[in-house]
Amino acid sequence: MKVAGAILAGGYGSRYLGETHKLLAPFRGDTVLGHALRAARDSSIEDLAIVQGAIDLSWAIKEGETLLSNDDPTAGMASSLAVAIEWAKEIECDHIVVGLGDQPLVVTESWTNLAAAPTEARLVVATYGGKRRNPVRIAREIFALLPSTGEQGARPLMEKYPELVLELPCEGEPIDIDTVEELSKWNL
Numbered sequence: 001m002k003v004a005g006a007i008l009a010g011g012y013g014s015r016y017l018g019e020t021h022k023l024l025a026p027f028r029g030d031t032v033l034g035h036a037l038r039a040a041r042d043s044s045i046e047d048l049a050i051v052q053g054a055i056d057l058s059w060a061i062k063e064g065e066t067l068l069s070n071d072d073p074t075a076g077m078a079s080s081l082a083v084a085i086e087w088a089k090e091i092e093c094d095h096i097v098v099g100l101g102d103q104p105l106v107v108t109e110s111w112t113n114l115a116a117a118p119t120e121a122r123l124v125v126a127t128y129g130g131k132r133r134n135p136v137r138i139a140r141e142i143f144a145l146l147p148s149t150g151e152q153g154a155r156p157l158m159e160k161y162p163e164l165v166l167e168l169p170c171e172g173e174p175i176d177i178d179t180v181e182e183l184s185k186w187n188l
Contacts, residue, residue, distance in 0.1 A: 003115045003137070004093040005045035006084035007036055008077060008153075009101030010053025010070035018180045021055050023101050025177065027187050032177050033060060035104030043111035045097060049087050051080045075149045082148040089143065094119070098153065099135035100176060105186070107172035110135055114168060121166040123158055126174070132158065132167065133174035 009023055016022035023033035030038070037060060040048055049066040050057055053073030061067045068087055070080045081098060088096040097114045099106060110126045114137040117124040124137035136154045138146070142164065145157055158165050177183050 001095065001119050002047075002091075002093040003045055003095045003097060004047040004049070004088050004091060005040050005043065005097045005099070005111060005115070005135075006049045006051060006068075006087070007033075007040055007099055007101050008051050008080040008084065009033060009036075009057055010051045010073045010080035010083070011077060012054040012073055013102070013178070015178045016180060016183075018183065022177050022183070023055065023057075025183055027104050027177070027183065030104075032104045032183070033057070033101045036099060036101045036106065039106050039108045040097075040099060040111050042108040043097075043115060045111060045115050047091055047093065049084060050101070051083050053080060076151045078147040078150045078153055081146060081153045085138075085143050085146060088140070093140065095137050095139050097135050097137045102176045102178065103134060103174060104177065105173035105175055106133075106135065107170070110170040110172055113170060117166060117168055122164040123154060123161070124166045124168055125154070125158065126170040127167045128170055128172065128174045131174075 053070035
């Protein structure tokens, strides 16, 4: 089974009114994006892509990783997911684990455990305290069912096809940084 990974980092971050884009904001000795990337990089996933859009992230790419571009970041998170899904098809992976660049406290084990979940699971979602959050693993067989625009990725599929979903309890904190206030609250 070939499992790839993708970090979605293509949005404008328009609610974040800081001095820089939220992904580049200093956070616990790195940047918000740096923490999210480290969790994915340190996992068991070998093929990793980063989807950029509103800002250039070419500086963040390491050897062996793939930089993808969302040419229409105004189309919502689903448009970045669609870019990642096209890449996953091209490299012929069986599953893709997708996380968000603005979730700096999701830990490596979440990525690794989702990648290692049973192969028959079509949608594997990390849960924290019983609540579904990211990352999410999506099977190739259902790629075509995903939306390509809007602010929701796999959530509509989970609601429409609950029989496809495997919830996987994970450690870590699935907060996302959308505002300066959220950054201040979590940047201890």
